[in-house]
Amino acid sequence: MSNTVAAASRPEPDNNYLTAGYGLKSWLLTTDHKRIAILYLIMISVFFVIGGLFAVLIRLELLTPAGDLVSSDTYNKLFTLHGLVMIFFFLIPSIPAVMGNFLIPLMIGARDLAFPRINLLSWYVFAIGGMTTFAVVLFGGVDTGWTFYTPYSSTYSKTAVGLTAIGVFITGFSSILTGLNFVVTIHKMRAPGLTWFRLPLFVWAHYATSLIMLIGTPVVAITILLVFLERVFGVGIFDPALGGDPVLFQHLFWFYSHPAVYIMILPSMGVISEVVACFSRKRIFGYGFVAFSSLAIAVLGFLIWGHHMFTSGQSIFAGMVFSILTMLVAIPSAVKVFNWTATMYKGSISYETPMIYVFGFLGLFTVGGLTGLFLGALGLDVHVHDTYFVVAHFHYIMVGGAIMGYLAALHFWWPKITGKLYSEAWAKLSAIIIFIGFNLTFFPQFLVGYLGMPRRYHVYPDEFQIFQVLSTAGASILAIGYAFPAFYLTWSLFRGKAAPANPWNAKGLEWTVPSPPPKHNFDTIPVVEEEAYDYSRLEEEVV
């Protein structure tokens, strides 16, 4: 990286993106990718709290086998809303819309995304989709499960399915717009010298993610629209009573929703690459393999939707094709884990908070990935399909993997985003609490799943109670762990020490500009002359 840039672009202390304008209007009409990232951050944090409250009620209800806290209908709405909010309004936008938005232009030496106004539009579309979902709650909720299986959703459910469909449909467009913006930006706006194979792996991961958003999201939008048409106008598409085919819905739904899992986890993998390199002071072992494994995951991810349908009555041979492809998609994930591990070899490893989250990620994601093999193996999946085993598996991926990655990112780039340092001690403590709470919550669910407890059960046989009690106990610890950052991060905004431009001695263009970055990122566009993660050429930051 050109070192002349840092000095040349250092602006007056007050002239950063946060102080470049005050007042609500300067935020709501901003086209600055960094401010839009903050808008997203605020909104998804609210959604995370709401989705978390639904989870708290679910866990409390499951303390006892009887349905004694809420009614069956309420319970069904709780798990539906928990899934909808967490997936569509937290996990999918989390790293891309917040961290990707903030960092991609900085990482590639650009002054903004390719389409700044479309970027703002995507946030408004997201906000409208979110408000629609709030309206669903006001209108009594929805009880179809986040999967909307037909004909239950299209004909039988008596809840606000139509409105929910509209909400998800609208939200999908914010995802498409963000993906489009990233793809164009990464293609067209890289700084001179920043070739594809000098890109940070965070950018590679977001490129792969954006492709999935662009290709997959329209399919789920169309599918949800078809459910809407059948429900509101009685057009026979999925309900056999109207001449439709309910399994067709599952094919269409999972064609998007399986790749959507990779929308949630790939950006997280990008974060892990950045953080593990920084705190090992090493370039990523097997850079090319890690970069291409992201693309391999994105492509293969589109070919394995049928593994959600091994007991749906699809043909045995279709099942076999989906199973073999599922085993193949495990390989690029394994390759990444091995390469991250190898990156630490002969490194110079320090244990700051983001790195603690990486350790957590490696443990939890490995469990999540390996338990995917159980579900990909046909004859075994028949038994564990639609049980708590699946619930445990995808929480290990989406919470253990994606959220650990999100928290690693939040702590790694917090000084850059806010210009403040948080308390390392509190942050490490909360990382450890989250790790313990998470495992206590979700590990027992593997066991109770193999015992045969189906998911989405409001009441359940007594012999499963011990596992549910452990799970609820873990969830309370997890909730405390998640509450901590809300306090010490907020506290840091007001009382935290000012952050230097590069507090971790990290490589990457985003660390060459001051914290927080100036409004237009770079006064002069940097010229890149080195590989990513060239930590051997690291120069000590003068603080």
Added chain:
Amino acid sequence: MLSNIQILPEVASTMAGKVDALYFFITAVSVFFFLLVMLLVTFFAIRFRRRSEDERPKPIHGSLKLELLWTVIPFILGMAMFGWGAVLYFDMFTPPAEGMNVYVVGKQWMWKIQHPEGNREINELHVPVGTPVKLIMTSEDVIHSFFVPAFRMKMDVLPGRYTTAWFEATKPGKYHLFCAEYCGTKHSQMTGSVYAMEPVDYQDWLARESAATLSMAQAGEQLYNQLGCGTCHAQEGDPRGPSLYGLHGRAVELLTGNAITADDSYIRESILLPAAKLVAGYGPLMPTYKGQVNEEELLRLVAYIKSLNLDTEDSTSEPRGGKELEEQRNE
């Protein structure tokens, strides 16, 4: 108390032990790789911890050998898991020729079960041990899923079509029956019990319960006469509809020139949507019986038509017609 905690469900079918074996294999592989990664991470984190701020480790670009190693080994293990799982899956959904049939209708929120002998149960299923039991299932409303953990058996139950699954119980006892596909308000109460019984006890149960009832085929025949099906599907003369004798399991040539095996689903469809797949040589004369017969009655009609095979001479060589047709088409 902790020693009482079970972590495996009962092993009560021929499939259960085989599924568990695969479960143990994948668990073993997973534990190995998990420990490998965790030990390496821990070891590296300690051995290579930062001792001074001035450390600038030498960069390592990677190693093709290692990349190949950790691509090929997971590939081989993945394919082994695929192959093993696929063999089990194939067995699970290929019912043996011998054995008994049981008919299942799911609805919000109960399981309605009929035995060919005429016994009907709700949320209970009695079966003998040592005999393969084939389930022919459909739903009256939304999608359900028939799940018996002790048998490691699960199959979705769909409206508008028949799905099948089978198991062979090996151990007498009472086992959980769950609906595994979310189906609305009382999804978690759409549960029941499977009673696996010694064959003698099962025969007793069957005789005790079925003494007063007609068999499914007899009930189907009654319905067949009631609806006047025989008027057109007559065996003699120049009937307006094709004969149903020896139909089940045979290939029939359709008006479109295609051939189709007359299985349960085809017969069901032809009662509800007669014009969908017309048999060659017959016009679209039959009215639909949609709304006049429910799913359970449809199953009885199917059972009756199936029973007609036993009355015909060539019932033992039922696929013959099909083969002939296929040969003709191939020529």
